[in-house]
Amino acid sequence: MPAQPLAEPGKELPLVFTAPKRRKPAAHWIDLGIDERIAAVQRLGHQKFRAQQLSHQWFERLAHTPDEWTDLPANARQQFVDELFPTLVTEINQQRADRGATIKTLWKLHDGSLVESVLMRYGAGEHSAARTTMCVSSQAGCGMACPFCATGQGGLQRNLSTGEIVMQVLDGARKLSRGELPGGPGRVSNIVFMGMGEPLANYKAVMGAVRTLVEPAPNGLGMSARGITVSTVGLVPRIEQLAGEGIPVTLALSLHAPDDELRDELVPINTRWKVDEVVDAAWHYAEKTRRRVSIEYIMIKDINDQPERADLLARVLKKRGDWGWFHVNLIPLNPTPGSIWTASDPAVEAEFVRRLQARGVPVTIRDTRGSDIDGACGQLAATAV
Missing domain, CATH: 1.10.150.530 (DNA polymerase; domain 1)
Structure with missing residues (x-):
């Protein structure tokens, strides 16, 4: 079924993007x-x-x-x-990787829905301080239907409440405070809404969670908004709404292809908002918030990793007057069992990086974690069903 347009900001989304009606969790x-x-x-x-x-x-x-x-x-x-204080999430499985510095947790919600969160601790390097990132889910499943995504293969079950989202963060914070990860006690420094679900399709609950995370103690966690990243496949009205919130979170746009023909297949919402429209929305977000936007690009072998697509990606980003507000984040694909998709060869990935850099586009390759523990989002939940 072709994607339908989203409602204007503040109005309900059409049925194709809303979660099935289920009993809400108790207010927390x-x-x-x-x-x-x-x-x-x-x-x-x-x-x-x-x-x-x-x-x-x-x-x-x-x-x-x-x-x-x-x-x-x-x-x-x-x-x-x-x-x-009703019970919102119950841990049913936990996997560790990277010598205990990465913990992936599978949670069961009150109605039996399953979601995942990942806690990742990065040690201090020569030029960087230690940091801990918490990747959280905003929906049980996902309705965006991206074919390379384990979560998208299962469809959308329901939206999470603000409490269910924040509880994932609080669990990570408790683990750190108790010294359950290598490196001793610590704090969560970064939150990324890159777990299961499309965050901007659950806008109200996600923004409620963001406000709780940045609310000064004792009424919230007192985090910096600059340490929070909200990802989206490109829900343009919601990007515009987010720009007006006055909370300078980082926006991550999951682009994955620089041309409409391919992106229509990889990110079906592109049939509603084309590449130029979503990149325009992201640029306006950066312009208004003065926060650089991360352009997420999963590298898939022989699908979107051709040298000419690196050139095209550079041209797309440099159309805007101040295109320096973009930073490309290349992500090696973490294949899911039975998938036809696989990661790009390292040499191909290196050439992609070289071409972007040659055109002045800031680019990094994500430090992937948890490849040995069903690391792709949605894998752990899928194996538990």
Whole structure:
């Protein structure tokens, strides 16, 4: 079925892009605004300062069991848990790679849906500080139907709530704070919405999660918006909406092909918004936010890795007046079992890089992680079904 246009910003998306109707997860503390949290504890018969104590425990101390909440009355802790902290995600599988520095977790949601998150710790190098990146899912499955993507092969099940998204981050934060990864205790420094799903097709919940992540402690995690990346296959109205939020997250555009003929096949939403339209939207985002846009480009052998496509990609990006706001991020394909797609040869990849650099296009090759643990997004969930 051909892709249909999205609604204007602020309106509902057409059925083809919305998740099937399912029972929503129970409202969680994370899903409430600051005033709503105060009202919630008062409704339970407690003074409003208890709201800040609960947020301090949840977001600052990362204390998620009532026995740890020693500054709250012992006879009230279970009441708070029962009424305000329902279980949103349950870990059912975990895989480790890179000598324990990469952890991929499979989560079961309240309705049986499965999603994944990945925690990746990178050691300090000669010219860089240590950092930890958390890759989170925004939907169970995905409706964008990109044929090389393990998640897209399974279709869309439903959107995640803000709480379900943030809980993935909090789990990673707890693991780091407890020193469960090599390198000792630490903090999550970067969040990438590059797990299962199309983040901008679940716009409201994703932005709710972003606001919680950047909200200063104790009411949120107090992260820098500049450490958060939101990816999209090119939902133009939502890119424009994101530009107006006033939160300078990094936008990552999953382009994967510089020409409409090929991109129509690799990224079906391209039948609605063509290459020039999505690149224009990305450029306007950069212009408005003053944040450089990452152009994501998966390298697929004999499909999109030809030298002439590197040349064309450079021409597409340099059409804009200040094209320096773009940075190309080449991603070696992580093949999925039974797929006809495979990664480009290293020599071909190197030539692609050389041609972009020769035309002045900033380019890097992503440091892939977890290739030995069903590393492609969606693989772990697929094997559990």
